[in-house]
Amino acid sequence: MNNQNKSAFVATGLMLFALFFGAGNLIFPAGMGQQAGTNIWETMLGFLITGAGLPLLGVIAVGYSGSRDLQELAGRVAKWYGIAFSVALYLAIGPLFATPRTATVSFEIGVMPFLGDNVSDSLKSTALFGFCVFFFACAYWLSVSPGKLVDRIGKILTPVLLIVIAILVITAAISPMGAPQAPTETYQTGAFAKGMIEGYGTMDALASLVFVIIVINAIRDMGVTEYKPMLSLITRAGLVAAGFLALVYIFIGYMGATSVVGIGMQESGAAVLSKSAGHYFGHFGKILLAIIVFLACLSTAVGLITACGEYFERLVPKLSYHKWVIIFTLISFALANVGLSAIIKFSVPVLMLLYPLTVAIIVLAFLHNIFGGKQIVYITTIAGTMPIALLDGWKTAHGMLGGGEDALVMQIDTALKASLPFYSSGLGWVLPAVAGLVIGVVLSKTVAKN
Template sequence: MLNKDIFIIGFMLFALFFGAGNLIYPPTLGIESGTSYWAAIAGFILTGVGLPIIAITAISFSKSDVRELADRVHPLFGLIFTSVVYLAIGPFFGIPRAATVGYEMSAVPFTGDSNLSLFIFTTVFFVLVFLVSLNPSKMVDRIGQILTPILLLGIFGLCIGGFFLLQNGLEPPSEKYSNAAFFTGFVEGYLTMDAIASLAFGIIVVNAFKDRGVTSQKKLVLSTLKAGVVTGIALTIVYTSIGWIGAEMATKGSYNNGSDILSSAANIIFGNFGSLLLGVIVTLACFTTSVGLVVALGQFFTQITNLSYRWIALIVTIGSYLIANQGLNTIINYSVPVLVFIYPIAIVLIMLTFMHRLFGGATSVYRGAIILTAVISFYDGLAAFGIEMANVTSVMEKLPLFNIGLGWLVPALFGGLIGWLFRKKVNY
């Protein structure tokens, strides 16, 4: 395996990950964390970069896709969980978020924000997404190969300009980051959706190495890990840089979301041309990501339904279009509870994959850990949605690490332990 192949696949993976969430959340974290920025961004990187790399490596261990991993709990769980993952990164949140970020960074600075302008932008955006997804061939890959370096150069230029022109000092952290900034950033890293996306993208990386002649398990895992490190370094640089821009923009005004922060920063540093250039590049990046996700969902749901690829692509595109027209802030507000519920389950599933041989792959261990994790994360999701459960909350607050958003961790360990103790008493 040549180092060139490692870098090529590493940058391919970066292109798959690099979408709307990678741009809008770090600036928001920066502006809210203020003087606690470095602790907050460290936690964010742990879940926004570390977990996706670990997940990709976990897929290389099993040489299978996410459904085969989830089937270790139960085939029905595998089907449901995998479907939820694909729907979350697809029409429910991922694709609509990409479209609205493109809209807010390329259209809003010049046309203003209105329902009509959003409608026009998303109509054109999703008609093109559907048409290209019907026969993507190598066009999207070629656009991504050209676009990703240009986008990185644009972000690099923005960060360099921000370093010299936005030296305003950091504001005190908001209440959200005033205590345990690291763990707050850790939970905020969920919002990139990269860890659950990596469960779907992992098999692409594995097959890319197989196509290059990597056959042994050891070399496959090592090569995947190296490619993941390349991706991780690139993502870390981007997150840290644009997060710092957010921290420096705190004194420049108030903003609706991360895309608003970056658009304003580009305007301050480079003028209207900077806003236009950054907006167009980001929109194209979000476009290629959206096409890739439509294709991925089409391929997955074609396998588990009687619908043709064309019909699934049409349904996914229309669903994404309708949700995108609710606006970016609405999408973000509804995505948070779902991701708070899904992420702990995904994390535990990934960790169990690494420890699979230690407990002999006993199904009871998978089930014990996942069931208790799901119970706690389901409560966390409802709480994030604003549903008050005073009696349940009083019990949950007694869990270790609950106050830093990791209340599911000890129950997951306990459930896995119970499953391990009973592995010989049940037929699993």
């Protein structure tokens, strides 16, 4: 690999890391570290699988499949499924949930500490509105020229982001506040599985199927169009991004685990980050954290708006990319002003539905050549995955809306906890998915034989 290609895949990998690294990537490992305590490394292993490993596999899967985009890959199940799944995924990680969350998290962590604890609701709403105007104006400006993302994000924003993060987490690693404490009740048993579920919250496995298209377009703009060199650069860029993700997760998780002695048990990862920054750097810590959060969330917002704009332009070509960017920026701006808690409340059930289906598609992409790419295998695997995924989403929504324990969904939930392996850990879809895969392979061989 010549020096130009090395520079290209490093810059592209750094861009991909910045696109991935946003709101949840800061919040979840910090809060998880506090609660996991002495079980931090077992928990972190699970978190790295879904928070860094799955995004890497998602990036490679699309490149390996040779598909033009997510719709073409998911369309191997059925054409209608490819469109429905892609639209649902893009909207979930785009304007409906993830993009507004980038602005609200940036505001809550980066701006609220400067407003004080006694700020009125009206002042907070006004401040949030003004911040969102500035945040999404920056996101729009960076999104309207997707061909410049590698230069603007990969070569400028990401190095600055990594340097600022390093100042905080390395300081915490060198001078921890104390030893990790005993884990909370939730993390005393099944810490590994709990870490895997927490990794869902980053949304990166979902985003990988979206962001990889930006990477592919960037690589094509560099003049690389053949399959093998393209796959090689995609894989290397994915390894750079996943490697930095894992490294940052470990440091932030460790900082959270060792912070209880110094700042006490906090209600959220945002509070852990804020108080930890204040502990180490005082008032400057608030400024440092504000820079980290703003850069991380802005780069992710840009990636999401860009990806959604490019996909929906192909889906509905009557509207140009520029118009779609405007639409998604405005929708994200409007929903961001609803507030962080409301966004999280409605996003979690959708994530519980989409994640199993996403993992199934990723696995099928890698196994495609082994089972000959037979459509029946795709259909039966998704058919096995879908019922539990729907139930997980339904159950989560029911709980967040304050539903009672005597509801039908809770009765089904109780029955499956007693009969379906891994269900109580949130991974009940795994066995049905494997069963669907096996049934599909058997059916495909039987039909071929007859």
